[in-house]
Amino acid sequence: MAERETLLLANKLRLEYGGKVVADGLDLAIHRAEITAIIGPNGSGKSTLLKALARLLRPGAGSIKLRGKDLWSLSEKEVAQKIAFMPQSASIPPDLTVAEVLRMGRLPYRSFWRSWQAGDDVICQKVLQLTGLTAFAQRSMGALSGGERQRARLALALAQEPQILLLDEPTTYLDIRHQLELMAIVSSLHEKMGLTVVMVLHDLNQAVRYSQRLVAMKAGRILADGEVAEVFSCELVRRLYGVENEIKTVEVHGQRQQVFFPSAVMGV
Template sequence: MTRSLVMKNGRIGYDTRAVGENVSLVFDKPEIVSIIGPNGSGKSTVLKTLGRLLQPLGGTVYLDGKDIHGMNSKAVARIISMLPQSAQAPADMTVRDLVMCGRLPYQNPFSSLTTEDVAAVQTALEETGLVELQHRPLKDLSGGERQRAWLVMAVAQEPDILLLDEPTTFLDVRYQLELMKLVVKLHRTRGITVIMVLHDLNHAAHFSDRLIAVKKGNIVADGPVADIFTEPVLSDLYEVQMVFTELKINGVTHNICVPYESR
């Protein structure tokens, strides 16, 4: 089922402090979208507002045409799964126990896992290659393995929309690449809409269908990668000069940008 997530005239921020005004965004088809912009520009605030972690100070977020803040929390959690920055869990919790937490939106208080829950957990573990690590405590995992475990928990939730806040932060290049490839795989096999905040512009360009550029709380550009990943847009967004080039690797074209400081 294709879901619709819309922010209309959003005034976003914290308590009474607004970060952005008149933020309007539409997500109405399965795609991978990256939100980019300088530090402190409001990227994570946009994501948290879309994910119902923050209530807009003005305007409305609609999920399938309904005000998301008027909806039942479990109903929303069965559609939207969000992986925030620096997610925390008890260090001795195993991977499988963490992944099972993704089934909470489908359970009643004091109920046990159903056959459907167990199947969803097992499928998520198999699909993401974590079966062999499922009984390992989180404290014994590498940073990349731990981040993948959190992503698997979100997948076990069986969402139609997956929100990721800087999922590659603190990961080395190998684990960054593995995580991004996994996100693409999940999008393609499950038809999930993925909306994520990314700092790595080259990852954003290569793995996304659409880019949203945020600066000082405002949406300054929104469109296909080819329209946004350009020198005029990104140099203005980050206030630094950039050079762009193309590389062909194993028959795949990679668009690359490199920032530089003029002398």
């Protein structure tokens, strides 16, 4: 197997939040054109790690390199042209239209001497098509449903033309239809464009179905890291969540996939 290209490399990270050490000694390599899901219980450091990879949180120790360069030696614009971060929730003025929101995603490519160009319009139109929002371009954010707003936030991230897309619990608060829509878009972007995706997910079945690699965290440590088929197991779920469970392989639309069934809290 050919060696995979490493885009992001974290080495011996110590992450602090609110004066408290949340994670320590983290090593993680993010490879090109791979979908990685970070799983684990609340408070395990998943979202904090994602923010560090997005250059939103400076590590207390250790380093993060983007294509071999220290992440914090690069400017915000340089990072934004390579990495897009979609938070769990984002405060976007409700009176902005979807088209106006997408224009914000082109800011990393703007400067004093470079104004809005025709190429920016082309990219925004492409992103609208990819996210199924073309018909919503002139609709205000406040007029959208929860699922539509989440797709607009995804479109904003994609307008940056990132090589790496970081998603923090992207399906939280969405109903099952909009969850499936959003994850299908992410999967399609990966397949058609080779987009590298790292996402924090609480839904284990989504993590297994839509990613090739799992990173399992607990108490600020990485307990397991590898291909889904190799690391996802009943024992791993017990260690992470303290929950008795079963994992079965089922066939959906001609494809075999693992499905997780929780049964009881251990010791109760």
